[in-house]
Amino acid sequence: MKSPLYWSLSHRLSAVFALLLLISCGASFWVQVVASERHEQEVTQRLSNGLASHIAGNAALMKSDGLNPDAVKVLFDQLMAVNPSVEVYLLDRAGAIVGQASPIGHLKHDSVDLAPIRQFLAGAALPILGDDPRGVSNTRKVFSAARMTANGRDSGYVYVVLSGENRDAIAATATANNVLRTMLWSMALVVLLGLMAGLAAFRLITRPLRELTGVVQQFERDGMASLEQAAPALERLAAQDSGEIGTLSQAFRQMTQRISEQWRELTAQDQQRRELFANISHDLRTPLTSLHGYLETLLMKVETLELEERRRYLEIALSQSRQVGRLAQELFELARLEYGDVKPDKERFALADLLQDVFQKFELATEARQQRLVAQIAPGLPVVTADLGLIERVLTNLLDNAIRHTPDGGEIVVTLGQGHNGVDVEISDTGPGIAKELQQVLFTRPVFSSSWGGRPSGGLGLMIVRRILQLHGSDIALVPRDGKGAVFAFGLR
Known part of the structure; x- marks a missing residue:
């Protein structure tokens, strides 16, 4: 037999459910026994409510000088012969037993607490339990009681225990056997029904969880190839169940989507590195x-x-x-x-001043090819916060590419305009532009071909430019513009 540690979730739930049913059944049985016993006591006490009064009205019990022992014994023997479950006692005004018919050695107390008797005589709610003279300490039972009078004065009480020791002995034997059989049958029935109901119900309840487990196991076994196949099943589970399992299915579906996207990105990056x-x-x-x-x-x-x-x-x-x-x-x-070795050392500076410095580096190259460098700077531009050296490298790479791919006599224009909380930069030339097949991969892989305007391309320069701008929270884009060759745009704050 498998250890509980290796049981399935439905088996564990069924076992817990059966245990709870057993506990509930035991508690219910105990409550029923207590309630049944209390009901029986109340019925017995109500039926025998006037028994003590009837006995107290028997004048033969008293003589002028007190109790008549012979009459008391005869009457008590007759009563207990007719109804062996009762025990009759005569009490004085202080509760001491002054008359009884118990066998020798059976009487264990010589007095009775009068408080329950007074409650009974006052008409309190039944059942009321009083002392049992033949019982062990703290034994209390239902009774009937009445006052006795002699010569017009209260002389004590008639005290009748309605559930005597004879009745207790017979009831104990019968009840023990009956209770044992009832308990055994009840427990067996509850366990059987609990296991059957638990296995059926919890198997139905945990079916979505088993399906989700199957998807996870398939992913573990087949790897990334199973992600696309698992998507419809995960969507169905999320739609069918609005509880925790549905939430778990939705979370796993989102996780698989992210993993799939990341896997595609890693595959693309791996392909780019190979290229x-x-x-x-x-x-x-x-x-x-x-x-x-x-x-x-x-x-x-x-x-x-x-x-x-x-x-x-x-x-x-x-x-x-x-x-x-x-x-x-x-x-x-x-x-x-x-690989993150470069950390921008940001400072505030005017981008227009940096542009003029970069222009000076290319004056000889543009003059040799009769090209014109034009700076269009909007008035009132804000300063930017960036790494001066890295931004200089961005402008240098872009201008170097523009000069090399612009024919002799052409024009390179750098525009600085007011942007959203910063400065927008645009660099355009009058060259032949960039071939369509290169535009999609221009910033993601090096272009070592003559497809860019018929000249050898800038290689890794544009990849470096994009990575620098990403470190500054920006990016670069190739902008289509009529009448222009290649137009690159980015923004700085």
């Missing part, structure tokens, strides 16, 4: 191959190359080396941003 490694490997291989090729050519033809040819090879190799260094630096910076 990142592949693209970085490709982008590193190209300049490294070129660098290796030109250096190998220089080594092989060091004696035959002209000075100008040698210089050209060295300049190309140096350019490829710079490209590899720039990519390595961007990769290192992105890794620090992704």
Whole structure:
């Protein structure tokens, strides 16, 4: 037999239910026994209410000088022969027993408390219990009582115990057997009915919980593949049950949705990282191959190359080396941003002043290509609270991309406008724009291709920009704008 620790919930509930039924049955049985006994006492006392008065009216009991012992004995013997359940006593005015017909050795008390007798004579509510002279200490039983008079004066009381020791002995034997049988049958019936009702009722009640347990076990067994299959069952359980099980089903359904969404995000991030490694490997291989090729050519033809040819090879190799260094630096910076190593050191500053400083870094590059840098700054802009160095990096990356992808003679415009509790920034160029297939992934994965305006793209630059802005509670967006190439917008507070 299984230990209760390994019982199912419905079995545990059924066992508890059966135990409670047994306790309730026992309490009910006890209450019924007490009530039945009290009812029997009241009926007996009412039926024999005038018995003591009838005895007290017998004049033969008294003589002129007191009790008539012979008459008392004859009368008591006759009464107890007719009704063996009664016991008759004569009491003096103080409650002491002055006449009785008990067998020798059966009388255990020589007096009776008069308080219950006075209540009886005063007509108090029945049943009223009085002392039992033949019983052990504190034994109390129903009785009948009446005053006795002699020569016109109260001489004591007639005291009749209505449930004598003979009746108690017979009733005890009969009651013990009957009560034992009744208790055994009652307990067996209650246990049987309780278990049957509990198993049926609790199995029905716990059916939604078993279904929910099955869904959880399936999730544990099959993993993420079972989440979508479990959604309809969880929705049905939540709709059918408005109680705790329905609430639990709803909570588990929401949890599975979050887990599913997080799993999809993790899968997408894993795919992005795979693409990142592949693209970085490709982008590193190209300049490294070129660098290796030109250096190998220089080594092989060091004696035959002209000075100008040698210089050209060295300049190309140096350019490829710079490209590899720039990519390595961007990769290192992105890794620090992704893993939380960079914490913004925020301060208050005017974004317009920072923009002018950044413009100065690109003056020579734009003049060489006859491009125009234009700053459109709205008056009365508030100061922003941000990391000056990180925001400078954002503007530098965006302007560098705009300059490289804008044809000679083009225009790059930076607009600073009044935003919601801050400054809105927009950077636009007159280049060919960004291909549609790249717009969805522009900020989530590196773009190492010539699809951006026919030139090599900015690689990790836009990913770095977005991560920096996210650290400042902002984000960047590619805004469609007629007559413009690529338009990037973000806000700072």
